Amino acid sequence: GGGGGGGDDEEPAPEPAPKPVAGWKGWQDRVAADPQFVYKVVIEQVxxxxxxxxxxxxxxPNWGLKELDFVFATLVVGSIVNFALMYLLAPVASASGAGAQLGLVQKVFGEHYLRAWAAPTGHMFEPGFALGARAVNFAYKGAVFAFIGMxxxxxxxxxxxxxxxxxxxxDPAFQPPNQPPSVLGNASCWALHMGVSSNARYQMLNGLDMVLQPLVPSSAFRVVTSVIRGLNNMIGGISFVMVAKALGVQKAAEPAPPPEPVGKGKKKKK
Known part of the structure; x- marks a missing residue:
């Protein structure tokens, strides 16, 4: 049995690798950094x-039943915006190796520039920063939100x-109830809405998460954050319509004048 002589030189067996998360690399990195990431994305999208x-x-007016084309546009854009925000702004697990190169997209939507400017890298309410650094975070996130909205x-x-x-x-007989919104005008309205309203609500929501998550059990936190995120998005839908109407981006068609009563306008015989 001379085969056992080299046992002392053998390297210890490596530990089994963790079970990989389904999805592309960017998705896997985000799940590794935040185990609640998938749940949060589902909540945002549904x-x-x-x-x-x-x-x-x-x-x-009338619960938007005469402006369903505008509502549909909000549904399409909102779905894209919500996923883009959740994906691009989520924390990412650090790459192995100190010299890992970051691409431009990772730098802009990640922590690179905020870290270089000594500002909070997540939300403006992170502890340990001066007021000026928090303002930098709010302005930078607002610019990123506006870009995503555009x-x-x-x-x-x-x-x-x-x-x-x-x-x-x-269907040649079909006529849209309203004039379709300008692509550039509606996109600009989304940029303004995202940079101001959504940014402010994002900051407050994440600040609240920071306070609640350590105090509340995981199952209860999911319920609470679901309710809060639902209310947050409802407020967002209302605020977008207010901005769009104020800027004249979405104009509902004028209601048709009521028909004149029969006989109106005819001169009575004397």
Missing amino acids: IGVSASVVGDMASR CAGLVGTATSNGLLELRKKM
């Missing part, structure tokens, strides 16, 4: 978008307008 549409419809607004509005045009070609 409850969040639904609540946003409810808020959008509630702020329109891009999502361009894609989403063009998509919803294109679907309406496709329906008109398939």
Whole structure:
């Protein structure tokens, strides 16, 4: 049995690697950094978008039943915006190796520049920062939010307008109830809304998460954050309609004048 002589030189067996998370690398990195990430994305896409549409419809006359084309545009853009925000702004597990190179997208949407400017890398309420550093975080996140809103607004509005045009070609008798919103105008409105309203609500929501998560059990935290995120998106839907109406981006068609009563205008015989 001379085969056992080399046993002392053998390296110890490596520990089994953790079970990989399904999805592409960027998704896996985000799940590794935040185990609640998948749940938060599902909440944002299902409850969040639904609540946003409810808020959008509630702020329109007659619950938006005569402005369903505008509501549909909000649904499309809102779905893109919510996923983009959750994905691009989520924390990412650190790459192995100190010299790992970051791409431009990772630098802009990650922590690179905020860390270089000694500002909070997540939200403005992170402990241990001066007021000026918190203001830098708010301004930077606002610019990122506005950029995402502009891009999502361009894609989403063009998509919803294109679907309406496709329906008109398939059904020549169909006429949209309202003038389709300008792609550039609606996208600019989304950029303004995201940079100001959504940014402010994002900061407050994450600050509240920071306080509640260590104090509340995981199951209870999921319920609480679901309710809070639903209300947050409902408020977002209402605020977007207010901005769009104020800027004249979405104009509902004027109601048709009521028909004149029969015989009105005829001169009575003397």
